[in-house]
Amino acid sequence: MLDIQALRNDIDGVAARLAARGFTLETARFQELEAQRKVIQTRTQELQAKRNASAKQIGMAKAKGLDTTDIMAEVAQVGDELKQLEAKLPLVLQEMDAFLSVIPNTPHSSVPVGLSEADNVEMRRVGVVSTFDFEVKDHVSLGEGIGGLDFDTAIKLSGARFSLLKGGLARLHRALAQFMVDTHADQHGYTETYVPYLVNAASMRGTGQLPKFEEDLFRVPRQMGEGGVQNFYLIPTAEVPVTNMVRDEIVPLESLPMKFVAHTPCFRSEAGSAGRDTRGMIRQHQFDKVELVQMVHPDESYAALEGLLGHAEVILQKLNLPYRVMKLCSGDMGFSAALTYDIEVWLPAQNTYREISSCSNFEAFQARRMQARFRNANGKPELLHTLNGSALAVGRTLVAVLENYQQADGSIVIPDVLRPYMGGLEKLIKVVA
RNA sequence: GGAGAGGUGGCAGAGCUGGUUGAAUGUACCUGACUCGAAAUCAGGCAUACGGUAACCCCGUAUCGGGGGUUCGAAUCCCCCCCUCUCCGCCA
Secondary structure, X not given: OOOHHHHHHXXXXXXXXHHOOOOOOOHHHHHHHHHHHHHHHHHHHHHHHHXXXXXXXXXXXXXXXXXXXXXXXXXXXXXXXXXXXXXXHHHHHHHXXXXXXXXXXXXXXXXXXXXXXXXXXXXXXXXXXXXXXXXXXXHHHHHHHOOOEOHHHHHHHOOOOOOOEOHHHHHXXXXXXXXXXXXXXXXXXXXXXXXOOEXXXXXXXXXXXXXXXXXXXXXXXXXXXXXXXXXXXXXXXXXXXXXXXXXXXXXXXXXXXXXXXXXXXXXXXXXXXXOOOOOOOOOOOXXXXXXXXXXXXXXXXXXXXXXXXXXHHHHHHHHOOOEEEXXXXXXXXXXXXXXEEEEEEEEOOOOXXXXXXXXXXXXXXXXXXXXXXXXXXXXOEEEOEEEXXXXXXXXXXXXXXXXXXXXXXXXXXXXXHHHHHHOOOXXXXXXXX
């Protein structure tokens, strides 16, 4: 949610910044709504004030045993108009809210202007891309080759875009997640959290998934009393439950920065991506992710973003996986972000870099929706800045390990840092299950 | 799932036979006085959002779990929902 004050003060400036990301702000519509709102709201409050004053007078008069018919008659006149306005006001406010809640965040001034992925800017490449003296296989062949990856059964159980891991591969997947969480908790100062995987609509609204992106979510309706239905949503990322911990809170200044790490499954219906990445486990309805979330003082958020990005990079460095860091252009950023870095890992079989992490600063965009605040040095409530990043997507990291650590015989060498999590195992080879 | 109790300001806790109550009182916290300093004591302050405004002054509106209703007026009355606690049942 943008600051409505910014729209009132400089709507053309805001519109120009949004245009950079391909969003057309309907300025006339805003001004029309704002004009309506102002008339109705001020008049309503005026009448309410009048009514309240009269009611108070009636109260006092009755206490003294005086006659109140005159004042009662006076209030009756206010009644009709007020009733109409009180019915109309919430409708106008709702319209305004609906208008505001589908406007994306304005990009930070350093964000390169562009329309698509192609305009993203490469910041750096880290690690050495290995050369193989044999024909590389992709993760599907490798996984199926060692007998640990079973899409056929996953399809039987659930359908397309699910995967089933077994044996050493399942353990490697778990090892990756644990290694990531341990690293962030023990070395980067994040507090480990375990969070709900089903959240309510208010939480989804807080981080920006609702109302605009409902089709990307799995909704779980639950029958409540008297025919009412309460919707739960499966989290598309741990960002949702973790960030919403501070929804409707005013946290003390000393508690900043707040840093959390969570390992959760993520559920995405991938409604708009039919036909993309259909082979393998790159794009799934369910995948695990280790997520970093920070709530920080507004002055610190960009420094915090660099820090958070670095924490994600550490994982790739420790795994010795080659990657590059991309700064997303205005047209490729997510709805709520002001600035986003993607980390892309090298996948030999695709002969390209693929996204494995996305680290964003949302500034106050999410905090404003959530009313997530801290008490500043003057003792006044002020909106927090929120950030998050994947560190990393576990499934895609597994893919990267398989492909980058493959051997000529189809076996997979286990990265050094993961061996303690694998009972000391050094290599995954074919096992008859 | 059954039975009962309850949800009020940072916390505790009144009010709930409708009326000058955004809300007593206590406590925590902040400021000042006293003190060499502290404690104790005394005085004062201390919710949030939105609107009027550019404004952290000022004025107004809303908010006593959420929504709806009755009324000139609702924390207080009525209806629906949610949540918490206790006991029983069931259960990983």
